[in-house]
Amino acid sequence: MRRLVADKDFLAGTLYMTFGFLGLWLGRGLEAGSAEAMGAGYFPRLICALLVIVGAALAALSAVRAGQCIERGKLRPFALVTLSCLAFALLLYPLGLVLTLVVSIVLACLADASSRIRAVQLILLCLILIGANVGIFVVGLRIAIPLWPAAF
Numbered sequence: 042m043r044r045l046v047a048d049k050d051f052l053a054g055t056l057y058m059t060f061g062f063l064g065l066w067l068g069r070g071l072e073a074g075s076a077e078a079m080g081a082g083y084f085p086r087l088i089c090a091l092l093v094i095v096g097a098a099l100a101a102l103s104a105v106r107a108g109q110c111i112e113r114g115k116l117r118p119f120a121l122v123t124l125s126c127l128a129f130a131l132l133l134y135p136l137g138l139v140l141t142l143v144v145s146i147v148l149a150c151l152a153d154a155s156s157r158i159r160a161v162q163l164i165l166l167c168l169i170l171i172g173a174n175v176g177i178f179v180v181g182l183r184i185a186i187p188l189w190p191a192a193f
Contacts, residue, residue, distance in 0.1 A: 049103075050099050050103035051099075053099055054099030057096030058092070058100070059096075060096075061092030064088070065086060068082045068086060117152060125146075125152075129141055129145040132144060133186070133187075137186075137189040137190050138187065142171050
């Protein structure tokens with residue numbers, strides 16, 4: 042008999058249910074309203090209830106079918122993705138959006154040691170993501186984010 046608690050799907054379902062119940066508890070004081078006149082708590086309750094339902098279904102399915110066991114955690118991907126997020130947060134205003142995205146993308150790509158990304162692929166990835174971010178946030182949404190450092 043396999044261990045249900047060590048199953049990835051069971052733990053993911055439990056995590057979904059935990060976040061769903063936590064959200065329902067935190068939003069208990071918000072006015073829900075109705076579908077016609079939605080209050081501030083209507084949508085959060087709907088999303089949290091859906092999280093609980095999906096989590097329960099995922100956990101129940103994991104008891105019926107065989108799943109994958111949890112792997113041992115790896116420090117390198119966790120550290121480099123976290124560092125990439127921190128770099129983005131700390132470098133956005135000093136370096137501007139373009140250079141900050143380059144730093145964040147390179148750090149995130151270094152997280153997977155088994156993947157050998159070539160320079161051409163990395164440059165192409167940077168160009169596509171920079172173009173998408175500038176197009177969405179600076180041009181489309183008109184958010185005042187500096188594109189380059191103040192020296193430029």
